[in-house]
Amino acid sequence: MSQDLPARMLRLLSLLQMRRTWSGAELATRLGVTLRTIRRDIDRLRDLGYPVEGTTGTAGGYRLAAGTGMPPLLLDDEEAVAIAVALRTATSGVTGIEETAVRALAKLEQVLPARLRPQVAAIQATTAPLPVPWSTGPKADPTVLATLAAACRDHETITFTYRTGAGETGPRRAEPHALVAAAPVWYLVAYDTGLDTWRLFRVDRLTDPTPTGHRTTTPRELPAPDAAAYVAARLAAAPTRYTLHATVPADAATVRARTYALHDRVHPLDETTSTLDLAADNPQHIAEQLLGIDLGPEDTIHGTPELAPHLEQLGQRLLRAARALTRQNGTGADSNGAAGR
Missing domain, CATH: 1.10.10.10 (Winged helix-like DNA-binding domain superfamily/Winged helix DNA-binding domain)
Structure with missing residues (x-):
């Protein structure tokens, strides 16, 4: 040998x-x-x-191919540490992912080379995932995700049952392109062969994905630079109950960072001014996004009139909090909350 x-x-x-x-x-x-x-x-x-x-x-x-058991995987040092970090901080919108990640991490630690154990131990000791309120939402089934991921990789047509936002359920046949995680929602970008168009499917509304065995040798060209850009554009164009358009005295990068707005929702006018388009079915979401920025002149603000009372309600809440702090300060408490002498 x-x-x-x-x-x-x-x-x-x-x-x-x-x-x-x-x-x-x-x-x-x-x-x-x-x-x-x-x-x-x-x-x-x-x-x-x-x-x-x-x-x-x-x-x-x-x-x-798939066997009766899981064969050993080969990982280099960087891959092993990267997987340990990912498992330790796994809080994505997948059902049961946290518990599954802990089991997988325990198995990984058992076979790690001695030279890597200090690095992973440091990660374990100093890292703690914190699920945040805005990341909660619908959960995707990990088995469904795995089936869809394999179909995307192999360019294999699949069938599945899909429930629309209006509650209508029916069969679909599609050529899957990619999965996109827009926390906490997972989306499947695919070409719907029944409707002869590109579609965006929420994975939490998708059941019984079944590979057909038919593979596309030349995948269709996605009408976007990449899958993430496609999802962002579709979400930005989706009809919503409330909208708001405003001119903002800040550059586009700053506006996106402070409002957490999708890329297509912010457009630069010049180096110091941008336009902002917000849309949501929940008015609270728009109100919270506006808290991070200063708006321009009133005549540059337009949108759904029914949004106004919701914005005013949030403003009144903040104003009451500010008045309470002012009164507290007036009774002798300093800025740190300690009693005055």
């Missing part, structure tokens, strides 16, 4: 874990060996229990 064989086998296994299918020629080129050597190494992996499948034809190649 060659002295380089163990390292080559590990490298081969790592490549098989990176993407779904490799041709024998691609693997041989990557490893700098012959096709005959690749075939032998594949057989060795199979003898070790790795379910490597081989297919023939123009689209043939090798892939690491």
